[in-house]
Amino acid sequence: MQMHHPTPQAFIVDLDGTLVDTLGDFVAVLQRVLAELELPLVGREFVEHTVGQGSEHLIRSTLAEVGGAPSLYDPAWQLYQRFYRDINGQHAEVFPGVRAGLDALKALGLPMACLTNKPAAFARELLARKQLAGYFKLVFGGDDFERKKPDPLPLLKTCEALGTAPAHTWMVGDSSNDARAARAAGCPVVLLSHGYNHGQPIHAVDADAVFDSLEEFPRWLDAKVSRDPNARA
Numbered sequence: 751m752q753m754h755h756p757t758p759q760a761f762i763v764d765l766d767g768t769l770v771d772t773l774g775d776f777v778a779v780l781q782r783v784l785a786e787l788e789l790p791l792v793g794r795e796f797v798e799h800t801v802g803q804g805s806e807h808l809i810r811s812t813l814a815e816v817g818g819a820p821s822l823y824d825p826a827w828q829l830y831q832r833f834y835r836d837i838n839g840q841h842a843e844v845f846p847g848v849r850a851g852l853d854a855l856k857a858l859g860l861p862m863a864c865l866t867n868k869p870a871a872f873a874r875e876l877l878a879r880k881q882l883a884g885y886f887k888l889v890f891g892g893d894d895f896e897r898k899k900p901d902p903l904p905l906l907k908t909c910e911a912l913g914t915a916p917a918h919t920w921m922v923g924d925s926s927n928d929a930r931a932a933r934a935a936g937c938p939v940v941l942l943s944h945g946y947n948h949g950q951p952i953h954a955v956d957a958d959a960v961f962d963s964l965e966e967f968p969r970w971l972d973a974k975v976s977r978d979p980n981a982r983a
């Protein structure tokens with residue numbers, strides 16, 4: 751089938767699972783919280799399947815998983831914030847191909863925003879610690895808007911801040927959360943296979959393309975999208 755792809759005007763890039771492999775950070779922080787509350791620890795696989803929907807969801811699901819009372823949510827939240835601040839980035843690595851991919855996207859001369867469900871302060875700190883902050887004109891977190899991805903609101907607000915049309919603002923993510931938000935906002939979306947898709951196969955998600963490395967995206971764009979500046983959407 752002949753696909754039609756809109757000319758990009760900007761890129762919106764997710765953080766956890768897309769740019770940085772942060773699973774080790776989430777596991778380390780949750781284990782410290784659970785140890786402090788004298789609760790059983792959770793497995794890495796549980797965390798991998800649960801991240802991506804913001805810290806509130808992660809903390810609530812973790813307490814449910816280990817049989818912790820819902821009344822422990824507030825103390826767990828406080829501990830999570832404190833430990834995350836200490837640990838942020840220590841057990842996390844930038845995925846292979848990310849810097850080369852971002853360099854190639856940046857060379858297109860289009861603005862880039864980072865949009866994550868992670869709290870904005872942690873996101874900014876992590877990008878700075880991994881020398882990725884300089885790529886992004888804007889950084890928005892899960893606490894910046896009334897609703898998080900998969901709601902389209904954060905994408906629509908980010909497009910507004912970039913001053914670009916959603917139909918020409920490409921989302922790059924790693925989960926169905928990103929894809930659903932992008933589809934609902936009217937943004938084209940591509941996904942990376944190395945992230946955390948709630949334990950589901952990434953190729954089953956409705957997206958314009960799936961890549962194993964961010965480096966493949968600018969090459970694919972170059973081949974698929976007309977570079978004619980007068981190209982119609």
Ligand SMILES: O=C(O)COP(=O)(O)O
Pocket residue numbers: 764765766767801802803804805865866867868869
């Ligand atoms: O759930 C989180 O904290 C982060 O998720 P995201 O960066 O993939 O949006």
Ligand SMILES: [Mg+2]
Pocket residue numbers: 764765766767768802923924925945946
């Ligand atoms: Mg993600």
